[in-house]
Amino acid sequence: MTDIVAAARDLTRVVDGVDWELARVRAAQDTLYAALDAGDGDKDGAFTVLLDRLSRSRVDDGDGVAHVAITAGALVEAGASARRLGDVLLPKLLPVLHAARRYADWCLGQLPPHGNGQDEEDLGETMADAALRVDDRPIPRDLFRAGMTDDRPGATSLYWLGQWTRPTVAALTRDRVLLQRAIADRELVAAARAVADAGAYWLDVLLGVELDQTWLVLCPLEGRGFRVEVDGIADNFTLHVLLADALGRFDIPTADNPPELFDFLRGIVDDCPRNHIVGSFNLYDFRAAASDVAEPSKVAQECWVWGEGNPRDVPHFEGVRTLVVGPPWGKRIIGSDRTFWSLPADVKVVDELTPEETQMILARAAASHPF
Structure with a gap:
């Protein structure tokens, strides 16, 4: 038996039952990762061992099988089959999420009302002693442990949710x-x-990704509109930057950024030429069609598409997510991080609307929400 397979088998054994020990889990994981780094043994065989254990997991067992899940994820990052892991993991995930929410609600129900006169010193002590944070509230360790006797599956699901x-x-x-x-x-x-x-x-962010979706993009100051394909976009900063590249190819004024930045965000290359991007626009949803986007201060903030948000936050107009583009409010600097390194992303123009189509859509959008 190879070292990596033996380590996988050991890991699946030590997580069983409610009395599993984290130190033994860590030791088995360290042995497996060391064998993986050394290329020592049958990686696919070890992966199969882990998947078999995951397939037999039940959230009600309250054991440590979450550590098997994250170890299998490490093997996927090293080249094992994502499909095989996903086929096993996805059916197991929903009960874990429900159990975690159940225990989170129990913990929150034991806390005093939010902002109940707790001074900064007390709050600092609470945060230092927190087992974790739920809905931006620290859960003290003693409180977290107090409910484990009655709901160990919920507690383990919540505590190891990242795993x-x-x-x-x-x-x-x-x-x-x-x-x-x-x-x-x-x-x-x-x-x-x-x-x-x-x-x-x-x-949560990943499950809000837009895949192969057609959006409308209206540029009222230029009197032009476009249908664009949004694919693999998880955050509005990336949406902004790749949209600028797409529209710039059609002579819409944009900021000057090196092409390599766009290739990096698309996942074409892994080397980023610099740590910032100059923003090109203010982006708004369709309701801004009733406003003069030449003056960003005059556009209601309810219409702004914030970079910190996600594409699914952009509302539909006539069944299609719709953006209105205007000049930026001062110079904008955007970070050049990639949200998910293994997920390709792109925004590209599918076709351009006629000027008449653009004006008609702008008029209908303005009439639907006259700010």
Whole structure:
């Protein structure tokens, strides 16, 4: 038996039952990772061992199988099959998310009302002693442990939620079919959203990614409009930057950024030429069609598409997500980070509307929400 397979088998054994020990889990993981780094043994065999254990997991067992999940995710990042992990992991994830939310609600229900006169010193002590944070509230360790006797599955699901969600993200970002399946699962999407502030933030962001979606982009100052394809976009900063590259190819005024930055954000290259991007626009939703976008201060902030948000926050107009483009309010500097390194992203123009179509759509949008 090879070292990596033996380490995988050892890991699957030590997580069983409610009396598993974290030190033994860590030791088994360290042995497995060392063998992986050394190329020592049958990586696919070890992966199969881990997947078999995951396939037999039950959230009600309250054991440490989350550590098997994240170890399998590490093997996916090293080249193992994302599809195989996703096929096993996705059906197991929903009960974990529900159990985590259940225990989070119990913990929050034991806390005093939010902002109940707690001074800064007391708050600092609470945060230092927190087991974790849920919905931006620290959960003291003693409180977290108090409910474990009655709901160990919920407690373990919540505490180790990152161990479940990170390998899920690793699998979904490497396999488009899996990601499409997950995004289409409304119950999964809602469950991830419910614990986004309890350890599932990046899974929630990923499940809001736009894949192969057609948007409308209206440029009222130029009197032009475009249909664009938005694909693999997880955040509005990336949307902004790749949209600027797409529109710049059609002579819409944009900021001067090196082409290599766009290739980096698309996932074409892994070397980023600099750590910032100059923003090109203010982006608004369709309701800004009733405003003079030449003066950003005159556009109601309810219409602004904030860079910190996600594409799914952009509302639909006549069944299509619609952006209104205006000049930036001063010089804008955007970070050049890539949200998900293994998920290709792109925005490209599909076709240009006629001037008449553009004006008609702008008029209908303005009439629908006259700010």
